[in-house]
Amino acid sequence: MARLTTTILMATALVATAACSKKRPEVLPPAPGDTAPPPAQTGPVDPNGGIAPGSAADFKRSAQSDTVHFGTDMYDIDATARAILDSQVDWLQRYPNVTITIEGHCDERGTREYNLALGDRRANAAKNYLAARGIAPSRISVISYGKERPVALGSDEASWAENRRAVTVVVNGA
Amino acid sequence: MRLTFLIAALLATVSPAWAQEPPPAPPAAPAGATPPPLEVDVTGGISAPMPIAIPPMPTTQVVQTPAGSTDQLGRQLSEIVANDLRNSGLFTPVSPAQLRAIAFPEVTAPTFDYWGGTGAQALVQGYIRANGDGTLTVGCYLYDVSARTELTRQGFVVPPSDWRRAAHKCADMVYTRLTGEGPYFDSRVVYVSETGPKANRIKRLAIMDQDGANHRFLTAGSSIVLTPRFAPNQQSIVYMSYVGKNPAIYVYDIGSGRQRLVVQNVATTFAPRFSPDGRWILFSMAQAGNTDIYRVAATGGTPQRLTTSPGIDTGGSYSPDGSKIVFESDRSGGQQLYVMNADGSNQQRISFGSGRYATPVWSPRGDLIAFTKIAGPFRIGIMSPSGAGEKLLTNAWQDEGPTWSPNGRVLMFFRQGQGNAGKADLWSVDLTGVNERRVPTPLDGSDPAWGPLRP
Numbered sequence: 001m002a003r004l005t006t007t008i009l010m011a012t013a014l015v016a017t018a019a020c021s022k023k024r025p026e027v028l029p030p031a032p033g034d035t036a037p038p039p040a041q042t043g044p045v046d047p048n049g050g051i052a053p054g055s056a057a058d059f060k061r062s063a064q065s066d067t068v069h070f071g072t073d074m075y076d077i078d079a080t081a082r083a084i085l086d087s088q089v090d091w092l093q094r095y096p097n098v099t100i101t102i103e104g105h106c107d108e109r110g111t112r113e114y115n116l117a118l119g120d121r122r123a124n125a126a127k128n129y130l131a132a133r134g135i136a137p138s139r140i141s142v143i144s145y146g147k148e149r150p151v152a153l154g155s156d157e158a159s160w161a162e163n164r165r166a167v168t169v170v171v172n173g174a
Numbered sequence: 175m176r177l178t179f180l181i182a183a184l185l186a187t188v189s190p191a192w193a194q195e196p197p198p199a200p201p202a203a204p205a206g207a208t209p210p211p212l213e214v215d216v217t218g219g220i221s222a223p224m225p226i227a228i229p230p231m232p233t234t235q236v237v238q239t240p241a242g243s244t245d246q247l248g249r250q251l252s253e254i255v256a257n258d259l260r261n262s263g264l265f266t267p268v269s270p271a272q273l274r275a276i277a278f279p280e281v282t283a284p285t286f287d288y289w290g291g292t293g294a295q296a297l298v299q300g301y302i303r304a305n306g307d308g309t310l311t312v313g314c315y316l317y318d319v320s321a322r323t324e325l326t327r328q329g330f331v332v333p334p335s336d337w338r339r340a341a342h343k344c345a346d347m348v349y350t351r352l353t354g355e356g357p358y359f360d361s362r363v364v365y366v367s368e369t370g371p372k373a374n375r376i377k378r379l380a381i382m383d384q385d386g387a388n389h390r391f392l393t394a395g396s397s398i399v400l401t402p403r404f405a406p407n408q409q410s411i412v413y414m415s416y417v418g419k420n421p422a423i424y425v426y427d428i429g430s431g432r433q434r435l436v437v438q439n440v441a442t443t444f445a446p447r448f449s450p451d452g453r454w455i456l457f458s459m460a461q462a463g464n465t466d467i468y469r470v471a472a473t474g475g476t477p478q479r480l481t482t483s484p485g486i487d488t489g490g491s492y493s494p495d496g497s498k499i500v501f502e503s504d505r506s507g508g509q510q511l512y513v514m515n516a517d518g519s520n521q522q523r524i525s526f527g528s529g530r531y532a533t534p535v536w537s538p539r540g541d542l543i544a545f546t547k548i549a550g551p552f553r554i555g556i557m558s559p560s561g562a563g564e565k566l567l568t569n570a571w572q573d574e575g576p577t578w579s580p581n582g583r584v585l586m587f588f589r590q591g592q593g594n595a596g597k598a599d600l601w602s603v604d605l606t607g608v609n610e611r612r613v614p615t616p617l618d619g620s621d622p623a624w625g626p627l628r629p
Binding site for chain 1: 371372373374375398400401419421442444445458460462463464465486488489502504508509532533546548552571572574575590592593594596620621
């Protein structure tokens, strides 16, 4: 989706600036999607909806999720996480040149340095699972953010559960 | 004489650490004097801080200096001394309304009757003089008001840029003379300044005096930085940075602003600490989900592995003599504290209470270990190196990461607020659990590390 939006935005911008290349238009261009020019004007329709096969966007669309979650102070891969990682394996096997980084994260209820180590455990648990399913370990790097980069900001069970996670990020798309 | 004895008695009654050793011998009391009774009260804290008068310091001649005019500096010097002593929790400076200006000749000839009338038991007078070579001289005199005697005096010659240090040294002189404790006001703190939304905090290394003055940012904030620690010689700082998305420990040279990677990147390295002699850097390395403690020469080289347990071993801290290391490990299931020899041998668990124990820090006096206790909330606590005498000092939602003052009597830590708007601030608390104070910082703050007394 990201690439498609960019294409439309650029097309819109081109139309808007064509009449007056230097001055800022007095009326802002319409929001993308409202009166976007027909795709035919920007070239043939991309059968993938603008998402390049093997790209990060393709990964996010194809895998069940890029994120697996963990119990409090745990780093085991449960059934839900296995299904998600299996879907990541399917995609990674289609694009053998893709490399990934797995980010390990923790909730805020651990001390800073311990959480750096725990995040490393979680990222490695996900890495080991992918490797056991046939993804070459050399394609997978890990990084721990400890409790430095939460996605949920509350101090409650639901937020903590969201933050205890390992996120697969495509580094070099196919 | 009597003053010293009173304060020493107060300290002894509130300091559990001293139960093992005799309190510093008070000066011999005059024959016939009855010393106040010693009462052990570790919960009530200090009931009556000593009233002390610190009038503005006169100048021999008003001179403009790069730090300001000397008469202005004289007023500020006395305020800094008063602020230091007040923050220690052991003194109550007489209110400014009760202070009166003193003339230069009066510095060595106090009007004891006047100061006695303010309720002050001790009196600090001083002066400031601009020298021909551009330096400043600050004289500092301590008097016992009721005994009408001088207790001690010191003079400090400083460049104008260091004028505040003269005040801290004066306060240290008063504090050590009246309490028998070591000095700590002339010291600095390195910490992580925080700003921005909780999901994407911008973190910068910052350095400041222990009272928050002379604040300076050291890094720009483009990468996450964590857990700085001073080198014993205070010329460099070891810390962890995510620069290049390659989390690793770096040494930052304060003078030049240059930094260097300590261990060539094999894996994530973190939790760095200098050894007391500055020759080693202790750190943790996470490899394939297992974290162990290593040491490497401060100049670099091949790291030497000190722990081998399959769990998470991290957060090491050297004893002041460098012979032992206290660290945390979850090898028993949850985080607990362990002590080992500096070469990694003889690892012994020392914490056995309920909950978990993290971030151990050995006191510079050697007699205590401070830690973060995790039992739902985080609290700052202390115990002896054998694990005995555990005592919790704070009680908020999340207090983490204690660091000792140079004299081992005050702990600084950071307090994290709860929820979306929760921010982190620096706080300090006396090792008896009283006198909790917020340490002023321009932005939010975490990961404080208190440096040694300045040379």
